[in-house]
Amino acid sequence: MAGPISEATKPADQYRLPTNVRPTHYDLTVRTDLEKLKFDGYVTVHLDVVRDTKSIQFNTAKLKLGHAKLASSSLSEPFVQEASSLKYDDEEERATLDLPMTLPAGTKAELKIDFEGELTGAMMGYYRSAWEHEGKTAHYSLTQFEPTAARRAFPCWDEPALKATFSITMVSRADTVNLANMPAVSEHVYEPSLKESTDVVSWLSSKVSALTTGEADKWKITKFEKTPPMSTYIVAWANGPFAHLESSYTSPLSGAVRPLRVYTTPDLIHQAQFALDVKRQVLPLYERVFDIEYPLPKLDTLVATDFDAGAMENWGLITGRTSAFLLDPAKADLNGKKNVAATQSHEVAHMWFGNITTMEWWDNLYLNEGFASLVGETIILDKVFPEWKLHSAFISGDLNAAMSLDAKLSSHPIEVDTPDANMANQIFDALSYDKAASVLRMLSRYVTEEKFLKGVSIYLKKFLYKNTVTKDLWQGIAEASGLDVPKVMDNWVKKMGFPVVKVTEVEGGIRVRQDRFLETGPADPKDNETIWSIPLSLLTVDSNGKSSIDNTILLDEREKFIALDTSKPFKLNAGTVSVFRVLYSPERLVKIAEEAAKENSVFSLEDRIGLVWDALALSKAGYMEVSSALKLYEAFRNEKEYLVWNSISQSLSALASTWFEDADILKKLDAFRRELFVPIVKRLGFDYPEDEHVDVRQLRTTAIVQSADSGDEFVVAELIKRFNQAVETGDDSCIPPDLMTVIYRTAVTKGGRKEYDAVTSIVAKPKTPQMGIAGMRAMGASHDKALLEETWDYIMTKSRDQNLFYLFAGLQENFAGRHFLVRKFEENYDALYNRLIDNFGMQILIRYTFNGLASEKDHDDAKAFFEGKDTSKYSMALAQALDTIKSRAAWIQRSSNDLREWLSNRA
The missing domain is CATH 2.60.40.1730 (tricorn interacting facor f3 domain)
Incomplete structure (x- = not known):
């Protein structure tokens, strides 16, 4: 190649x-x-x-x-x-x-x-x-x-x-x-x-x-x-x-008042108030946490209709795309609102991490992005929106994204050799952002968040207007905590991968062993040389039924014995804070599932989310049967928390996406999805009262999406009815913003020319950025080949470059559109490559085109297609896509019989 x-x-x-x-x-x-x-x-x-x-x-x-x-x-x-x-x-x-x-x-x-x-x-x-x-x-x-x-x-x-x-x-x-x-x-x-x-x-x-x-x-x-x-x-x-909206904030450190503005074109400026409000709320919080005043006289945000990344932390002049900063509060779905808040807070975090104190070279990019992801999107934003439970949501978002990518042989260390511009462009990924944030979160829990943030303040003050490397950060946190931070952290940032910890119950306690976790199964010895220092965070229960967590235990060798009473509930990685998977015996997993499903379980919300994701990953890698994961999900049928249901939802969607070409398994899996989620829809309905709790709102959306995607006739009929009403009357108030994406997609999937044309007219003149994105994704949802051809024509002749990945995502989400997408990408490769040669776009399109495939033939065909091509601008994304196809194919080969048998026995 x-x-x-x-x-x-x-x-x-x-x-x-x-x-x-x-x-x-x-x-x-x-x-x-x-x-x-x-x-x-x-x-x-x-x-x-x-x-x-x-x-x-x-x-x-x-x-x-x-x-x-x-x-x-x-x-x-x-x-x-x-x-x-x-x-x-x-x-x-x-x-x-x-x-x-x-x-x-x-x-x-x-x-x-x-x-x-x-x-x-x-x-x-x-x-x-x-x-x-x-x-x-x-x-x-x-x-x-x-x-x-x-x-x-x-x-x-x-x-x-x-x-x-x-x-x-x-x-x-x-x-x-x-x-x-x-x-x-x-x-x-x-x-x-x-x-x-x-x-x-x-x-x-x-x-x-x-x-x-x-x-x-x-x-x-x-x-x-x-x-x-x-x-x-x-x-x-x-x-x-440009037009602008203006506000200001008062520095809690000096009392200085600084102007804050959001600029964009006059036709869009009315949608900028929420981003402006978030900026005003988070700035004083950063100053207090870091004990360093924002150093510039103003902070603007410019919103652009053509923007390659999500947003950019230019000092004093943040920039970004419309979906990152604009929304109409009356028409905004909750995910859109979360995205705007997270993006604005992330970029403001960079005013300190990256702008005042800057990494020495791109191999330390994570010093910018990991911090902005953890501190900006979780620690600080949680103080503004506590109802969003961002510390818990971090597990399904950042941590899971990081572990999913890092479980591949084509992963890379957080601190990665970055000699040239081609490499620098490629490391803006889930490892530099999400894994970096995850290991920093792990360190924060290990030393305590108070000492962690104190150490960060020491680090920033020492290197004001200077450049840093990893050891500079470790020194600051070591000074605040008194702990040997490099000993714990170095392998987490300098080595690729993360461990799976196997728990074996023995007399008087447990024996734990760490090995590198790969999505394709147990690692070969040559890929299993790293020993991580793992904060095990052991949860135990005393004779009175009271739980406690020991955050001081480090597994910094291959194996270790830990004394505990295994007759009572216990769990490693309490709070799902550390970056590892836990492999229990099937018998222990059943006991953990029973405890987790109790009304007042000793296992926290974060524990339950982690159990769901571990089950999926371990079954994919062949450490346990897929049926064991499904039994765990079934045990959570009375779960109250949205974030647990959201994790189950994403896991079941991942299964459906992998077995998308097996009609028999897909039919049975859809029945299981309906069994879990349709009762929730019938309990919560389709409308969104203004005063309801955010968890209820999100759970309703998740249940409706799963029910529609798995083909429930009652839910599909309701969504199509609302779509038709909006199209026929011109009044879209019958479409709740949170259901816009699934309604558009379902209408196009089940409909024909009329529905497709209605969606394309929305894309041509969307009322909000979120509405335009929902429409573009729906354009790829048709099963009619002629309409898919029209979508491709739109991609090649009308789409803004920044929007290509929304359209590709819509085609990939459509099981009937995946091979069509691959064929069209390959036929138009040269035109797409030349169109995107100057930005990040090509590596994103590689992921959306090939990550949905799941057979050895697809892997071999994709690999053959790129033979002889200059892949230097997207080599990492390509290697990861090929690994993804291979691991999905291996999962199908390994687990189809088990999956089919378990689903059949339930029918």
């Missing part, structure tokens, strides 16, 4: 800039022309000469450079080099300026370069985004630089450790709004005689030969405050016809 040049053949420093000079400050001027969709400007980079040097290397990509001018106190006059004489390395995205003299160490220099570029739709670098204004397509522009795309917008030293300050000046059409990391300090309409900004005026005058007097042809110059020292990847600016 073709791929990038082997790391072994290229020294690590070949991917990094030389350290002979170091930037300290950038004076950056950028002119944006939204009519011609171009930008140009110039940058003066102030440099410290660290070592004697005769050449200067910097990053640049996809820009046309003008001449380079170098001034230095060691030079009698500036040295000028024409752009054509610079040496360019397009693969490494850098240019070299060779000097005719040596710059001595300890001196300073200034390098000034003109540049120009296109505002493309790549969603990386400085790019354009489209919106509809007065019936026509209009554009605005914004930046997305993480991880290595600042070099596409201006020549720079584009590495996180090379922090500098930035003074940004923007030149734009006078009727637009300019935004950047810092507040504007001045703004003037351009005139050749303008006394302010004389350097910019001089430059602009040389560019503009003649200006008409019309307003559209007027330019304005906006200067922004100087930033603190920061990495290039969080530099940001934007230009367009």
Whole structure:
């Protein structure tokens, strides 16, 4: 399989800039022309000469450079080099300026370069985004630089450790709004005689030969405050016809009042209030927890209609897609609301984790993302929305996503060697985010959350405006806790995988043994060398029936004996806090299930969620029968908590997705799903009272989705009735926002042309981002091949690039559309690859196209398709997809008879 040049053949420093000079400050001027969709400007980079040097290397990509001018106190006059004489390395995205003299160490220099570029739709670098204004397509522009795309917008030293300050000046059409990391300090309409900004005026005058007097042809110059020292990847600016909502918060540390805004196009701004409110609520909480004040004078959020990732933590100017920040409270489903709150809080967390204190290099990306996921989406947000039970929900979300990916041989360590940009782009995954958050959560429980957060504060204060590596964090938490943190944590971040702990009951207690857990079954010796330090969190029950948890027991060897009374209930990984699966004997699992199903069980909500997920994973890997997992789910039939039912729901959907080509098993499995969930629907109904508890609301939604997906006629009829009523009357109030996705999907699956056309009209003009996403996913739900062809035509000719994965997801969710999706992807591979070559998109499409397959033939066919292709931009996603297909195929081969037999005996 073709791929990038082997790391072994290229020294690590070949991917990094030389350290002979170091930037300290950038004076950056950028002119944006939204009519011609171009930008140009110039940058003066102030440099410290660290070592004697005769050449200067910097990053640049996809820009046309003008001449380079170098001034230095060691030079009698500036040295000028024409752009054509610079040496360019397009693969490494850098240019070299060779000097005719040596710059001595300890001196300073200034390098000034003109540049120009296109505002493309790549969603990386400085790019354009489209919106509809007065019936026509209009554009605005914004930046997305993480991880290595600042070099596409201006020549720079584009590495996180090379922090500098930035003074940004923007030149734009006078009727637009300019935004950047810092507040504007001045703004003037351009005139050749303008006394302010004389350097910019001089430059602009040389560019503009003649200006008409019309307003559209007027330019304005906006200067922004100087930033603190920061990495290039969080530099940001934007230009367009933006409207905004405004609020403020008062710092609990200083009493300072800071303005908070959300910007977007005027047609969408009315949906931004909730995101603004969340930002206002979480900021003072972060300041208190970290004991560090937010350091910038303002914090804006810009919402874009074209955005590759979910959102981006640019310092002072957070950016993101519409579904990440916008919602209409009257039409918002709970999942949409949770997503907006989590995204906003996650990005605000980065103002400390990542922006003030930044990882040294991309191999420590998790220091940014793991913290923002744990602290932002769980610890802080739980203080604002305690009714969401986010600490418990973490298990089904972050922890399960992490363990699902990390159970593959194609996983990677949290701290992963990241030599080049291709690799850096690929590690924004469930390991850098979710596994990192999971092991930090485990550490937090082990040392206590109070000492954990105290240690984090120590770490942040010690490295304000600096760069860090893992040991710096461990030192902070060790100082706060007095524990040997590296001893416990190093293997969790430096080694891939996680353990399964087997519990064997012996006289006087239990013997526990750890081995690496793989979804394909017991690991070969060569893949089973790591010994983790596992906080076992042992729950035991005394003679009075009172439970207690010992969080101090570490399994830091292969096997260990623990004395306890096995005649009473016990459980490892109490609270499902640590990152491991627990394998009990079948007899003990029955006893645990019986205890867990009791009204006032000693096993917590978190314990019960963990039991559900362990059962699914262990059965998939062949450690136990699938029927044992199903018996456990059946034992929970009287469970009250939504989060347990949600875990059962996802597990049963995973089974159906795996056996999607076995009609007999699928029919019997659907009957079991209906048996569990239809009674809940009949108890709770289809309507959503305003004052009901959030758990009831979520449980109703989950039960209706499972009942509809498993084909219950009563539920399907009700959903279709509501869809038809909305279409026929034009009043969609009969569709509760939480049921929008399942109603659209069910209507298209069971219907025909009329239903499909109704959904596509919703996609064309959605009232909210969530409605548009539900419609796009439903476009892939038809069983009519002609309609699926129309969906594919929409993908190739009409869809925004940022929305492709919603459409792919809809096709993958449709069992009848999976092989259609694979065929179409392969037929159109070149067009898709070229369309997404400049962003993250291809690796996401690989997952949605191939992760649903489940046969050895599908695995072999997929592998053969990619032979000879350059997979360097998505090699990890491809390897993981192939592993996923192989493990699903092995599961089918191993467990079909057991599954069929258990389901048949219940019929």
